[in-house]
Amino acid sequence: MKILLTGGTGLIGSALVNQWLDNHKLIVLSRSAAKVKALFSDRVQAVTALADVDFNTVDAVVNLAGEPIVGKRWSEAQKLRLCHSRWDITEQLVSAIKAAQTPPKVLLSGSAVGIYGRQQSQLISEDFSNFHAEFSQQLCQRWEELALAASGPATRVCVLRTGIVLANNGGALQKMLPPFKAGLGGKIGTGEQFMSWIHINDMLRLIDFLLQHPTLNGAFNATAPQPVTNAEFSQTLAKVLHRPALLPMPAFVLRLLFGEMADLLLTGQRVIPTNLLKAGFEFQFNTLQPALKALQAT
Helix, strand or coil, X not given: CEEEEECCCCHHHHHHHHXXXXXXXXXXXXXXXXXXXXXXXXXXXXXXXXXXXXXXXXXXXXXXXXXXXXXCCCCHHHHHHHHHHHHHHHHHHHHHHHHCCCCCCEEEEEEEHXXXXXXXXXXXXXXXXXXXXXXXXXXXXXXXHHHHCCCCCCXXXXXXXXXXXXXXXXXXXXXXXXXXXXXXXXXXXXCCCEECEEXXXXXXXXXXXXXXXXXXXXXEEECCCCCEEHHHHHHHHHHHHCCCCCCCECHHHHHHHHHHHHHHHHXXXXXXXXXXXXXXXXXXXXXXXXXXXXHHCC
């Protein structure tokens, strides 16, 4: 296949490129062609503008671009960056797909479990619609609506409602490991909030699965079948690292540090990947401890 990727230098995108290099022709959209070349040499085509891509020759588009949502306080300016780094490129991709005579057969577009907003302990599948209105939910809902506008007779759209991606070389786990390795880890707030997680290998496999199955479209929860509470996550990570997990992070400290963004860590959703399981996708890592052990072994 000839595949166009946005966000191809991020955690998931760069892993996808490395997985697909030998089997597909890849175009990576990036603000920095030099960064793409440094990561992947000349084995991918780097473009800095969608105008440089002939969408009539592209088989699939994988849209993962977006400013990292965790890391900076959500000032009004940062909220705008978070939104427009996702919305604008998605809108441009959809316009290019619709304008093509022979458009790409599939658009796989990013989203997140944040679309559900903060929820309690009920299990949430893709048909859940009682969203809790808040910033992350509004960001994701608009992001999905823009992507789904590309749906048509020639193009199917899958949106990836991604949970916490567990990987060694980036993402949430990389930030958590130093305090936990030092024996300074612990639950966040009450620890009762659910964490919907996925091992990076399963994330890559499900994207490939959706790419290869032409009957699949709509929303897919990109999360492992067994979400856990934050307290359980903390205890499991500490156990895998052979460290105690005795130092909880009080909610008020997080709010002092991160403001509104702290809510991402203090609240959660108990999400299950119903649509992927129905479609026959088999997770390599269903439960947390083997997933964390596998990452520690690599």
